[in-house]
Structures are given as structure tokens and as C-alpha cells.
Amino acid sequence: xxxxxxxxxxxxxxxxxxxxxxxxxxxxxxxxxxxxxxxxxxxxxxxxxxxxxxxxxxxxxxxxxxxxxxxxxxxxxxxxxxxxxxxxxxxxxxxxxxxxxxxxxxxxxxxxxxxxxxxxxxxxxxxxxxxxxxxxxxxxxxxxxxxxxxxxxxxxxxxxxxxxxxxxxxxxxxxxxxxxxxxxxxxxxxxxxxxxxxxxxxxxxxxxxxxxxxxxxxxxxxxxxxxxxxxxxxxxxxxxxxxxxxxxxxxxxxxxxxxxxxxxxxxxxxxxxxxxxxxxxxxxxxxxxxxxxxxxxxxxxxxxxxxxxxxxxxxxxxxxxxxxxxxxxxxxxxxxxxxxxxxxxxxxxxxxxxxxxxxxxxxxxxxxxxxxxxxxxxxxxxxxxxxxxxxxxx
Numbered sequence: 319x320x321x322x323x324x325x326x327x328x329x330x331x332x333x334x335x336x337x338x339x340x341x342x343x344x345x346x347x348x349x350x351x352x353x354x355x356x357x358x359x360x361x362x363x364x365x366x367x368x369x370x371x372x373x374x375x376x377x378x379x380x381x382x383x384x385x386x387x388x389x390x391x392x393x394x395x396x397x398x399x400x401x402x403x404x405x406x407x408x409x410x411x412x413x414x415x416x417x418x419x420x421x422x423x424x425x426x427x428x429x430x431x432x433x434x435x436x437x438x439x440x441x442x443x444x445x446x447x448x449x450x451x452x453x454x455x456x457x458x459x460x461x462x463x464x465x466x467x468x469x470x471x472x473x474x475x476x477x478x479x480x481x482x483x484x485x486x487x488x489x490x491x492x493x494x495x496x497x498x499x500x501x502x503x504x505x506x507x508x509x510x511x512x513x514x515x516x517x518x519x520x521x522x523x524x525x526x527x528x529x530x531x532x533x534x535x536x537x538x539x540x541x542x543x544x545x546x547x548x549x550x551x552x553x554x555x556x557x558x559x560x561x562x563x564x565x566x567x568x569x570x571x572x573x574x575x576x577x578x579x580x581x582x583x584x585x586x587x588x589x590x591x592x593x594x595x596x597x598x599x600x601x602x603x604x605x606x607x608x609x610x611x612x613x614x615x616x617x618x619x620x621x622x623x624x625x626x627x628x629x630x631x632x633x634x635x636x637x638x639x640x641x642x643x644x645x646x647x648x649x650x651x652x653x654x655x656x657x658x659x660x661x662x663x664x665x666x667x668x669x670x671x672x673x674x675x676x677x678x679x680x681x682x683x684x685x686x687x688x689x690x691x692x693x694x695x696x697x698x699x700x701x702x703x704x705x706x707x708x709x710x711x712x
Contacts, residue, residue: 345371345378359500359512360492363519364472372516373523381419384584385412385524389531401544404590406453407710409532413450416524417443423517428510431499435514438489442518445487446525453532461485465533468526470519477522487522491515546639550593553641555705558597559631559672560694563704569597570708591709599629599648606690608652610659610681617656622688624652624667624677631669644672652679652688659684 347353348365357365370376375386389412420443427435445462452463462468462485469478475492499511555561561569573594579587608622629648636642646669653661663686665679672695677688 344369345376355503359503359508359515360475360496363475363491363496363512363515366516367470367472367519367523372520373527377520379520380584381415382520382524384586385415385527388412388586388588389528401548403548404544404710405532406456407706409453409528410450411710412528413446413453413525416521416528417446417450420446420521423514423521427514428506430507431510431514434495434499435511435518438491438495438514438518439521441487441489442521442525448485449525449529453529462487463529463532465526465530468522468529470522475515489518491518547590547593549639550635550641551705551709553639554593554597555700556695557641557672558633558644559599559602559646559669559692560698561597561700562602562694565598565600565602566700566704566708568600569594572598573708593635595634596630596632599626599631599646602626602629602648604675604690605693606675606677606688608654608663608679608686608688610654610656610679610684610686612681612684613659614657617659620654620656622652622654624650624688624690626650626667629667629669631672633672641672645670646672650677650679650688652677 345366348362348369348371353362366372373379373382377383377386389408420439424436424439424443427439449462452461457463464485467478467485467487471477474490475496476490477487496511496515500508502508573591577587577591579589579591581587603623603625606622606624607619609619611618613620626648627650629646631644631646631648633641633644648667648669650665650667652663652665654663655661660681663679663681665677665686665688667675667677667688667690669675669692672692675690675692677690679686679688
């Protein structure tokens, strides 16, 4: 039955002594005697929701702790130094984690609530998919990606119901589920129904938190730093020396191994990856022109194919986020078909400003000079998938 003022007053009396205890004990006390034996499950569920025990700061569930530590507070969102691109990626990744948790919950439902509880979790999951699609598309209008539609309604046990045609999530936890399942409060059915209701409220609160984080405008002082970081990542892929697929893998592994970000208890990095100021060069093919004074007349200046066996290129970032003073060095082997000298040579190559490369080569007793440009950078580009994989680990 609906909560009455008298029952709400009784619940308040029970909760007043709890307020004097440590906050970590508040949630457990609501579901322990004497409250658990005297207060209806729907009122206890509402109390847990209102006190941040389900998907909030006092919730000890692993997924909640991960999201709470990784994203700003959903009620007062501040995201210093986070750009629109980064916020969108973080939102999608977190929604995917919540979706995976819902799948696990559905599979683990007791038989007594498999139908009623499963249908409600599926409805919640469908709403999550809709919200995720809006986020992925960069939607700014009305839709389930707006956190207002995910606010829990303690009267109905559902979510904010606005007049049509506003979106809504058609779930009711009290009537038709929790009230009927807990006619006998000490029954196994009541325990299963109550636990499932908690899962649904927790999931919805986490989704609301993530969507609040996504929808909140970036107004903090560090927004310029976030935009600069976007600019630096673009420069890393577009202005530094071109990277072949195997070089992207090697540099990605190197970045991951030397990731300076702090990590949470589960080992997940916190924050966003800083753009690197260096890159490895490994088995990098290219072409150029080589001058070899000891070659036969007419064959002294010839086109050459060469491979950079291993090298290292580094630069510095300007205050505006521009790539400056790039300088690199690599060991090379080259091949050129010329008379009067060995076709194969080895040497050392210097890279200057990611534009021109100069090498000194040796053909047995002859010394040559090889000049090249990073042509691949002008005719190829790094795919969007590879950019996201290195930058966001996804």
C-alpha cells in the first residue's frame, strides 16, 4: 500500500539514531533489525535510494565504487580538463559496463522473480540502449540521454513520468512487483523481489549519474587544457612521423606500459592519457635519393629504397599545444641499383622537424649521403579506429 505520513514518521524515528553513526553503517542499518522487521520493503527501498545507498557515494557495490571514483559526482558535475570528445568516450564506455552488469543480473535471477524481475531489467536495458544511441550520435535534444528521465520516483517506484510526448521508462517497482512479492515479508519471494528492486534502482542511479556527467557543460577553468590535449593528439597522428600498423601496435604498447595515470583499486587508470612526446621507429620503409661519389659516372645520384630498422623520434609541446623541435635518429639499411658500388648499404639517419631526413651510408669503403622526406605522412593517414584504440584503449 502507499506510504502514509505516519509510517514515514516512524521510519524517520528509526533513522535518526543511525545518523549519529558512521556513514558506512547507514545503509546496512536500514536492512537490519529493528528497521527490517517493522518497516515495509518499499519504504526501506526508498530510504536506501534517498540516502545514496544504491548507486551513490555510500554504496559498496564494486561497479558503483568504480563509477563514483571514475566520474565526477552526478549531483554536482565538474570535470576539470575533460573535453567534449573525452567526455563522450568515457560516457559510452561506462554505459557499456552498466549494460554488462545488467546482463549478469538477469542471468542470475532466482526462479521466483525470473519473469517479473527479468522483464523490468530488460526494460531498463532497452532504455539504456536508447540513451547510449543518443550519446553516440552526439544528440543534444530531448531523449533518454537526458538525466531528468532517470530520476527515481519514490511514490510509484518508477521513474520520472512527464506528459507525452516526453520520453519515459515504463517500470514500476512497487505495485505489481515489490508490494505483491512482499505480502509475507519473511518469505523467500519477498527477499528475492526486494534484492531485484535494489539492483534496478542501483542500475538506474548509475545510468543517471553517467548521463548527468555527459550532459553537464564544461565550464571549468581547464577547458582550454582539454582542447589543447585534443590538438596534441591530432598532431601526434598527423604531424609526427607516419606510423605503419606494426609501429602503432609497438608505440601503443609502449604508451600503455609507461602510462603515468594513477589507478583505482581494480587497476583501472583514472583520467585521460597525456599525449606522448616521442615515438619508436621500427622496420619503417621509405624512399629517397642517395649521392655516392665513388660510384660510376652517371650512377652517383640515384633513387634508393631504405628501411629504418630501429629509431627514436622526440619533440616538445608548445604552450599552445603545437608540436615543435622534433628530432630523431635511426639505423637504416638501403638498396640502390648502381654500377661501381655495392647495392646494399647501412647507415645512420637524422630526422629534422618530421619533414626532412638525412642519412650517412656506407657501401663497403664508400660513403654516401641519403636525403628523404616522410612521404607516407602526405599520402596516408591513421584510421579513426587506431586513433581511438591508442588514445582511449578501446
